[in-house]
Amino acid sequence: MKDVITLEGISKHLGQREVLRGVSFATQQGDIFGFLGPNGAGKTTTIRVLLGLLRPDSGKATIMGEHVDRDEARRKVGFLLESDGLYDNKTAEENLWYYARIYGMTDPAQRVDRVLNLVELQDRATDKVGTYSRGMRQRLALARAMTHNPELLVLDEPTAGVDPSGQIDLRDIILNMAHKERKTIFLSSHNLDEVQRICNRIAIIDRGEIKLYGELEQLRREMSRNAVEIETTEAISPPLADELKSLSHLGFQDGEGGHLSFLPRKGTRVPDIVRLLVDRGAEIEGVYAKQTSLEKIYSAIVKETEPS
Amino acid sequence: MKGTLVVFRSDLSDIVHSRGFILICAITGAVSIAAVVVAPMALRDWLATGVPWEEARPMIENFVGLAASYVPLLIIFVFTATWATDPLAKEKARGTLESLLATPLTAKSVWMGKTLSIFLPAYIIGAVVTLAVILSMNLGAITPATGQFVFLPPQGFTSFVFLPLFLFALVSLGVMLSLITNPVIGQTVVILVGVILLQVIGQVSARVLWLLASWDYALYALAGAALLGAIVFYLSRSLNKEKIVLSSKGKWA
Numbered sequence: 001m002k003d004v005i006t007l008e009g010i011s012k013h014l015g016q017r018e019v020l021r022g023v024s025f026a027t028q029q030g031d032i033f034g035f036l037g038p039n040g041a042g043k044t045t046t047i048r049v050l051l052g053l054l055r056p057d058s059g060k061a062t063i064m065g066e067h068v069d070r071d072e073a074r075r076k077v078g079f080l081l082e083s084d085g086l087y088d089n090k091t092a093e094e095n096l097w098y099y100a101r102i103y104g105m106t107d108p109a110q111r112v113d114r115v116l117n118l119v120e121l122q123d124r125a126t127d128k129v130g131t132y133s134r135g136m137r138q139r140l141a142l143a144r145a146m147t148h149n150p151e152l153l154v155l156d157e158p159t160a161g162v163d164p165s166g167q168i169d170l171r172d173i174i175l176n177m178a179h180k181e182r183k184t185i186f187l188s189s190h191n192l193d194e195v196q197r198i199c200n201r202i203a204i205i206d207r208g209e210i211k212l213y214g215e216l217e218q219l220r221r222e223m224s225r226n227a228v229e230i231e232t233t234e235a236i237s238p239p240l241a242d243e244l245k246s247l248s249h250l251g252f253q254d255g256e257g258g259h260l261s262f263l264p265r266k267g268t269r270v271p272d273i274v275r276l277l278v279d280r281g282a283e284i285e286g287v288y289a290k291q292t293s294l295e296k297i298y299s300a301i302v303k304e305t306e307p308s
Numbered sequence: 309m310k311g312t313l314v315v316f317r318s319d320l321s322d323i324v325h326s327r328g329f330i331l332i333c334a335i336t337g338a339v340s341i342a343a344v345v346v347a348p349m350a351l352r353d354w355l356a357t358g359v360p361w362e363e364a365r366p367m368i369e370n371f372v373g374l375a376a377s378y379v380p381l382l383i384i385f386v387f388t389a390t391w392a393t394d395p396l397a398k399e400k401a402r403g404t405l406e407s408l409l410a411t412p413l414t415a416k417s418v419w420m421g422k423t424l425s426i427f428l429p430a431y432i433i434g435a436v437v438t439l440a441v442i443l444s445m446n447l448g449a450i451t452p453a454t455g456q457f458v459f460l461p462p463q464g465f466t467s468f469v470f471l472p473l474f475l476f477a478l479v480s481l482g483v484m485l486s487l488i489t490n491p492v493i494g495q496t497v498v499i500l501v502g503v504i505l506l507q508v509i510g511q512v513s514a515r516v517l518w519l520l521a522s523w524d525y526a527l528y529a530l531a532g533a534a535l536l537g538a539i540v541f542y543l544s545r546s547l548n549k550e551k552i553v554l555s556s557k558g559k560w561a
Binding site: 008014048051052053054055071075077079082083084085086087088089098099101102103106198 | 310313314318322325402403404405407408410411412413502522548549550553
């Protein structure tokens with residue numbers, strides 16, 4: 001598989017603040033790559049570096065082997081940034097034609113029709129974008145990203161602020177783009193459920209550093225290898241819950257009722273956890289291996305790096 | 309160059325179809341009609357007093373030169389103040405500018421496209437109004453009274469070439485500053501330079517009657533354009549996408 005995006009050791013200061021610290025990852029052709037992280041983690045800055053909007057202090061960023069500053073690289077990318085970047089006073093068609101011309105398309109009529117069809121906005125093609133709902137705007141911005149038929153789509157929070165049915169529509173469109181149009185997709189999102197549903201590879205960034213990176217299924221398998229659920233006859237006492245939380249190596253997740261979830265760190269053995277519970281007077285009913293959700297992986301990674 | 313043209317065409321269409329443009333055209337039209345009517349009347353009354361041509365000539369040439377300098381200056385300032393600030397601030401806030409920069413367009417082609425879209429309509433309107441005022445002064449008063457047509461070659465070069473070159477450099481400086489800093493700074497610089505320029509031209513024309521009709525004045529305008537152009541060229545070397553993006557809303561996200 002060919003690498004589409006390659007970031008190697010990207011660091012970036014904005015003012016005095018180090019926003020990216022040696023960020024490295026790669027996406028391969030056909031990936032739907034989920035890029036996760038809390039607010040201020042460096043997601044948008046990474047995207048700006050990727051699109052050649054910010055120059056890294058050090059490191060190298062390429063798209064299909066071309067440096068991101070080069071025209072050739074930018075022609076291979078379609079994007080939807082935090083703001084949709086659409087002109088309210090222009091119609092949907094005019095917005096798409098404008099971008100088609102920027103990309104040097106001489107006769108974009110057919111392509112504009114095709115992408116408007118893809119996002120199901122052909123009936124509103126001649127309406128001013130200022131009259132569109134948030135969901136329609138995001139769909140149009142996706143169409144704009146596709147107008148010049150790029151190989152890579154960089155999408156920054158495409159479903160943010162969109163109602164649930166609009167989110168489903170957008171998700172379907174993104175999947176269509178990936179599968180039918182065979183695009184590689186880089187999806188920055190806060191929506192873990194969305195990422196879990198559609199992405200095959202992820203990276204989690206926090207405080208400017210990549211904390212976790214790899215194939216989602218493999219990461220889940222690896223993280224689940226240790227994940228364990230312990231059932232007790234009665235709910236544990238609040239002081240015991242507090243004690244479990246304070247012992248971070250146990251990776252205590254939650255303990256509603258008699259169901260205690262743990263994602264122990266490497267080196268922590270499940271029998272040690274069971275012994276601790278028994279020592280504190282808990283009666284164990286069962287110990288089960290558990291499949292870890294992306295949400296659990298995310299909170300484990302992000303909590304781990306929170307300042308104490 | 310292609311990128312500049314694409315941005316220019318789109319922005320020009322936005323400007324021409326905006327309410328602000330219609331308003332400015334209406335105000336400019338009204339003021340021009342007033343000037344076209346009032347200026348010949350004032351000249352006619354003055355020439356009717358029987359002032360000898362040799363005495364009247366430098367005054368009239370100065371008056372024509374003043375009109376040929378002030379009209380394009382004022383129109384370009386109005387255009388720059390209207391379109392080089394607020395719309396650019398909105399473009400930054402709404403993210404349309406950042407989206408443009410994420411395409412293969414260079415920062416310089418965006419800058420030039422926007423500058424041209426503000427400057428060219430202002431130049432055309434300024435030239436038409438200047439021509440109308442000069443023709444009306446001549447055909448409505450000067451020629452019937454004296455048999456002369458007053459609009460000397462240096463005045464033509466100054467009004468239609470050298471001064472617009474200076475103003476083009478000034479608009480491009482204003483747009484550049486609006487792109488890389490707060491748009492209010494761009495507007496302030498243009499207006500400040502404009503006010504100083506209007507003052508200087510007014511003061512000089514009152515003291516040195518022959519100057520505005522001379523090649524000296526034309527060369528001052530050309531030298532000013534060259535100097536400002538050199539400054540803008542020098543500053544433009546540091547114009548890049550990062551500066552524009554970081555001066556926009558949400559730069560620390």
